[in-house]
Amino acid sequence: MNFKTPTNTALYSIEEAIKAYRKLSQHNISQIVPNITVDQALILLILENNDKTQTEVADMVFKDYASMTRIVKLMVSKDYLIKTVDNQDKRKAKLEITKNGKTILEKLKPMIQRNREVALNNVSHEELEQMYKTLNKITQNCKSKK
Amino acid sequence: MNFKTPTNTALYSIEEAIKAYRKLSQHNISQIVPNITVDQALILLILENNDKTQTEVADMVFKDYASMTRIVKLMVSKDYLIKTVDNQDKRKAKLEITKNGKTILEKLKPMIQRNREVALNNVSHEELEQMYKTLNKITQNCKSKK
DNA sequence: TGAAAATATTTGATATATCAAGTAATTTTC
DNA sequence: GAAAATTACTTGATATATCAAATATTTTCA
Numbered sequence: 001m002n003f004k005t006p007t008n009t010a011l012y013s014i015e016e017a018i019k020a021y022r023k024l025s026q027h028n029i030s031q032i033v034p035n036i037t038v039d040q041a042l043i044l045l046i047l048e049n050n051d052k053t054q055t056e057v058a059d060m061v062f063k064d065y066a067s068m069t070r071i072v073k074l075m076v077s078k079d080y081l082i083k084t085v086d087n088q089d090k091r092k093a094k095l096e097i098t099k100n101g102k103t104i105l106e107k108l109k110p111m112i113q114r115n116r117e118v119a120l121n122n123v124s125h126e127e128l129e130q131m132y133k134t135l136n137k138i139t140q141n142c143k144s145k146k
Numbered sequence: 147m148n149f150k151t152p153t154n155t156a157l158y159s160i161e162e163a164i165k166a167y168r169k170l171s172q173h174n175i176s177q178i179v180p181n182i183t184v185d186q187a188l189i190l191l192i193l194e195n196n197d198k199t200q201t202e203v204a205d206m207v208f209k210d211y212a213s214m215t216r217i218v219k220l221m222v223s224k225d226y227l228i229k230t231v232d233n234q235d236k237r238k239a240k241l242e243i244t245k246n247g248k249t250i251l252e253k254l255k256p257m258i259q260r261n262r263e264v265a266l267n268n269v270s271h272e273e274l275e276q277m278y279k280t281l282n283k284i285t286q287n288c289k290s291k292k
Numbered sequence: 293t294g295a296a297a298a299t300a301t302t303t304g305a306t307a308t309a310t311c312a313a314g315t316a317a318t319t320t321t322c
Numbered sequence: 323g324a325a326a327a328t329t330a331c332t333t334g335a336t337a338t339a340t341c342a343a344a345t346a347t348t349t350t351c352a
Contacts (some may be wrong), residue, residue, distance in 0.1 A: 003255060017281040
């Protein structure tokens with residue numbers, strides 16, 4: 001067994017796909033709402049129906065807690081989020097979406113939907129399920145072993 | 147058709163997988179060579195056998211040219227790369243790996259190999275090929291349409 | 293109960309991502 | 323053959339990523 005060319009590995013193609021998807025998404029949502037990022041939109045989606053703590057959201061969007069602190073600060077300043085101290089546990093920060101955030105989100109939803117459809121055009125349901133399974137295997141492999 | 151929960155989309159699991167893999171890789175190569183990033187190691191691999199221009203490398207590792215400028219600057223200062231003006235076309239920057247870079251790379255290779263094996267543990271060849279095809283579809287979809 | 297450990301978040305430092313604007317070399321075009 | 327367009331990069335500004343260290347609160351446990 002020899003050392004594979006780095007550009008021929010499966011993991012390289014994962015990176016390629018996600019970068020292409022991010023570029024498409026960012027390009028398209030910027031047309032609708034300039035000045036919001038793909039990740040910020042994802043955070044709004046997650047908070048749309050229920051409030052969550054900052055750490056919960058960070059885990060869901062795979063962000064480092066330090067990054068999350070800064071992203072939240074920006075989102076609060078843009079009037080997308082409200083951040084308050086959790087009364088049950090004062091260490092925690094409760095995040096909720098603002099009215100403005102909801103408005104923005106409604107404007108963005110059709111485009112988010114469209115981006116997904118464009119990305120997955122011509123990919124069958126079975127194909128997608130299969131990819132999903134394989135990716136989960138990889139994720140679990142990486143998380144369990146060191 | 148309704149709006150899918152963002153955390154249940156295929157693209158979310160792509161993101162999850164690549165982040166888990168990056169974390170594993172960075173953790174493990176840092177044990178061998180502190181102070182080098184996964185992407186820097188990938189750049190060394192790409193330059194191992196042939197010199198390339200800065201833009202060529204940037205395209206291969208999916209980096210923005212501005213980012214590439216800064217990454218290269220760091221890698222030159224760490225004595226991983228030599229950067230010279232291309233004599234045929236003086237706009238171009240020729241990148242080549244240093245002797246030190248090669249030494250580092252040899253030290254890292256077994257771990258890079260191991261990371262790939264860990265990530266792909268229990269993933270069959272057919273499964274991998276299938277995922278590769280699906281990912282390529284997604285990449286092409288994102289690149290062609292707007 | 294009170295000290296130690298754990299949890300949730302913040303801040304600082306440095307690296308990378310991204311966009312826009314700028315520079316220098318090369319190519320194209322009329 | 324010179325102006326205009328293109329290419330390959332650089333720089334500045336701002337956002338995000340990551341690690342380490344710090345703070346405040348809560349939990350655990352001897």
